[in-house]
Amino acid sequence: LTERLESAFKNLKGEARINDLNIANTVKDIRRALIDADVNYKIAKEFTDRVKDKAVGSKVINAISPGQLMVKIVKDELVELMGGEEAEFNTTGNPAVVLIAGLQGSGKTTFSGKLASYLKNQKGKSPLLVAADIYRPAAIDQLMVLGEQIGVDVYSERENKDAVSIAQNAIKEAKSKNKNIVIIDTAGRLAIDEAMMAEVANVKEAVKPNEILFVVDSMTGQDAVNTAKAFNERLDFTGVVLTKLDGDTRGGAALSIKYTVQKPIKFVSSGEKLDTLDVFYPERMAQRILGMGDITTLVEKAQAQFDEEQAKKLEKKIRKNQFDFQDFLDQLQQIKKMGNIKDLMGMIPGMGKAIKDVDISDDAFKGVEAIINSMTPYERANPDSITPGRRNRIAKGAGKQLADVNAFMKQFEQMRQMMKMMNKMPMGKMPGMRK
Ligand code: GDP
Ligand code: MG
Numbered sequence: 001l002t003e004r005l006e007s008a009f010k011n012l013k014g015e016a017r018i019n020d021l022n023i024a025n026t027v028k029d030i031r032r033a034l035i036d037a038d039v040n041y042k043i044a045k046e047f048t049d050r051v052k053d054k055a056v057g058s059k060v061i062n063a064i065s066p067g068q069l070m071v072k073i074v075k076d077e078l079v080e081l082m083g084g085e086e087a088e089f090n091t092t093g094n095p096a097v098v099l100i101a102g103l104q105g106s107g108k109t110t111f112s113g114k115l116a117s118y119l120k121n122q123k124g125k126s127p128l129l130v131a132a133d134i135y136r137p138a139a140i141d142q143l144m145v146l147g148e149q150i151g152v153d154v155y156s157e158r159e160n161k162d163a164v165s166i167a168q169n170a171i172k173e174a175k176s177k178n179k180n181i182v183i184i185d186t187a188g189r190l191a192i193d194e195a196m197m198a199e200v201a202n203v204k205e206a207v208k209p210n211e212i213l214f215v216v217d218s219m220t221g222q223d224a225v226n227t228a229k230a231f232n233e234r235l236d237f238t239g240v241v242l243t244k245l246d247g248d249t250r251g252g253a254a255l256s257i258k259y260t261v262q263k264p265i266k267f268v269s270s271g272e273k274l275d276t277l278d279v280f281y282p283e284r285m286a287q288r289i290l291g292m293g294d295i296t297t298l299v300e301k302a303q304a305q306f307d308e309e310q311a312k313k314l315e316k317k318i319r320k321n322q323f324d325f326q327d328f329l330d331q332l333q334q335i336k337k338m339g340n341i342k343d344l345m346g347m348i349p350g351m352g353k354a355i356k357d358v359d360i361s362d363d364a365f366k367g368v369e370a371i372i373n374s375m376t377p378y379e380r381a382n383p384d385s386i387t388p389g390r391r392n393r394i395a396k397g398a399g400k401q402l403a404d405v406n407a408f409m410k411q412f413e414q415m416r417q418m419m420k421m422m423n424k425m426p427m428g429k430m431p432g433m434r435k
Contacts, residue, residue, distance in 0.1 A: 026070055027052045037289050038221040038252030043259045051077050071290075078286035082254060087239060087264035087280070090210045091125065095174040095182045097207050101200045101235060102215035103227060104188035107243035109139065111215055111269050111277075112185040113146035118277040119181055120152055128179035130170040131156040132163045132203065133187035143185055150274055153179070163187070163199050164206045171207060184209075192227060197234045204235060212237040213266065216257065217244050224253040225260050232261040239266035242280070246270040251288040318419050325380040328412065329372045332365055370398040371408055383412065 027048045034044040054073050090096070098115065100108045116127040129147050131154060133139035140156045147154035155170040167184050174182045186203065189196045204212060214237040216224050231237060240261075242254055245268050254265060265280040314331070317323050372380065374397030379386055386394070386409065395405045 023052055023055050023070075027055075030070075030074060034252065034255075034289070037250040038256070039289075040222060040225055040252075040256045040260075043256050047077065047081070047255075047259070075286050075290060078255065078289060079282045082258050082282040082285055083264050083280070087266045089266055090238070091119070091181055093180075093210055095128070095171060095180045097171065097209040097211075098181065098183045099200070099204060099207070099209040099212045100183065100185050100215060100241075101212060101231060101237065102188055102241075103192075103217075104190050106188060106215045106217045107241075107269055108188060108215045109133075109142050109146065109185050110272060110274075111213075111241050111243060111267070112143065112183050113150060113152075113274050114269060114277040115267070116147070116152040116183055117150040117274050119183075120150065125181055126179050127152055127181040127183055128170065128174045128177070129154045130167060130182060130184045132166050132170075132184050134161050134163050134166070135187050139185075139187065146274065153177070164202050167203045167207050182207075192230045197230070201234055211239060211266075213239050213241050214263075215241045215243060216253070218242045218249045218251065218253045218268075219244050219247050221249075221253055222256070225256045228257045228261050232263065237263060239264050241265075241267045241269060243269040251285055254285050255289060319423055321416070321420055321423065323416060323419055324383055325372050325375055325412070326377075329369065329380070332369060367398070367400060367404060368408055371395075371400060371405055374398040383416070 030051065031044050031048040034047065035041055039047070051070075051074055054077065055070055091098075100112050100115075102108050112129055116129050119125045119127045129143055129152055131140040131143045133143075137158065140158060144154050144156070155166075155173050157166050157169065160166050160169075163186065170184070171182055174180070184203065184207070186200050187196065212235055214228060214231045214235070216228060218224070220227070228240065240257055240263055242257075242265055245251070258265060265285075268278045268280050270276065270278060314323075314327060317327060371394060374394050375386070379390065379394075391405045391409070392402055395402045398405070
């Protein structure tokens with residue numbers, strides 16, 4: 001795949017701007033590369049058509065080659081298609097109910113154990129595992145062993161051959177034992193089968209789960225799409241769990257499934273160890289589909305170029321003393337996308353040094369975000385317009401105390417003063433500013 005993409009982008013090297021001809025060739029190569037990564041043909045075609053439209057419309061900005069721009073567009077599209085932001089996992093209710101469904105061998109039981117172990121370590125969560133695989137006594141044993149390993153209780157009824165009543169009894173048990181999350185591990189078949197679907201659908205009807213997770217083996221490639229479709233039509237599941245990503249699968253299944261059923265991929269499983277439950281990161285998966293090595297570097301370079309353009313714009317605003325709340329919020333969101341608040345802050349000219357030794361958690365900024373979000377667009381663009389009366393309203397809207405808003409205003413003002421001072425310095429001496 002990497003080689004394919006590499007040659008696709010080589011075609012674009014040296015071209016000054018994107019034109020219809022070089023796009024057509026590149027798109028053809030990208031499509032072939034996606035199909036190689038197990039992406040369904042129809043999906044690969046639709047996907048590349050979309051990329052083509054975007055590429056034609058976009059101008060090549062300074063210092064970025066058409067090839068880099070195409071890589072960036074492909075990657076952005078992949079990320080967007082696979083969910084953009086992380087998906088929520090709903091555990092409200094007492095008990096909350098999570099139903100696990102999928103084919104036999106897909107990794108349901110292993111994932112149930114991982115999920116239980118993960119939840120057990122969360123504050124205020126106390127899970128109960130339920131063995132609702134009524135066909136194989138060994139399946140009950142497997143879950144019991146897992147439960148013991150992770151220290152989570154397992155509910156089972158060896159003589160009961162009705163998955164619905166097992167699930168219902170388990171919920172009663174959870175209530176009486178103060179367990180607030182019930183994870184129901186169901187039976188799977190080797191192929192899609194009406195009896196199995198009906199059984200899981202009946203359990204769903206009876207227990208009204210918060211989450212229905214469809215577990216699928218990422219190594220099954222094209223088949224995974226058909227399986228996902230069949231389960232979704234019957235169960236209308238809330239999310240996908242992609243397992244066995246530790247194998248050499250190229251991840252095409254993730255793209256195809258997301259595209260076909262339009263449901264978020266909520267977790268990925270990459271290994272048999274029970275203490276490794278991973279949240280799904282579209283960025284990482286896009287990287288994987290695009291391949292490693294040179295392409296990754298290309299993508300990163302393209303990203304860096306874009307960030308630089310943005311930084312330049314911001315720099316201009318700072319120079320003119322026009323840095324406002326919206327800019328602040330944009331920067332916050334940018335940082336959050338990168339996953340690390342500290343890195344983000346470091347990008348704000350002058351801030352890098354100031355925060356080097358400070359411990360900043362993502363949560364620290366939630367309040368700030370809420371405050372800016374409850375400002376009107378006018379207020380965001382005109383920090384000086386925020387009178388005491390407005391501060392009251394903003395505090396209420398953000399669910400914060402007036403004192404919090406005041407404190408943030410003060411901080412923001414200090415930041416602006418610092419920027420102003422920097423602007424008065426001779427150009428070469430500005431900390432964090434280039435050129
Ligand atoms: P179930 O039939 O859907 O309950 O699937 P199991 O949880 O029993 O898993 C089937 C097999 O796949 C077992 O041998 C597991 O150890 C293995 N397995 C499950 N998840 C993963 C994973 O993420 N990576 C790898 N390498 N193996 C896995
Ligand atoms: Mg099982």
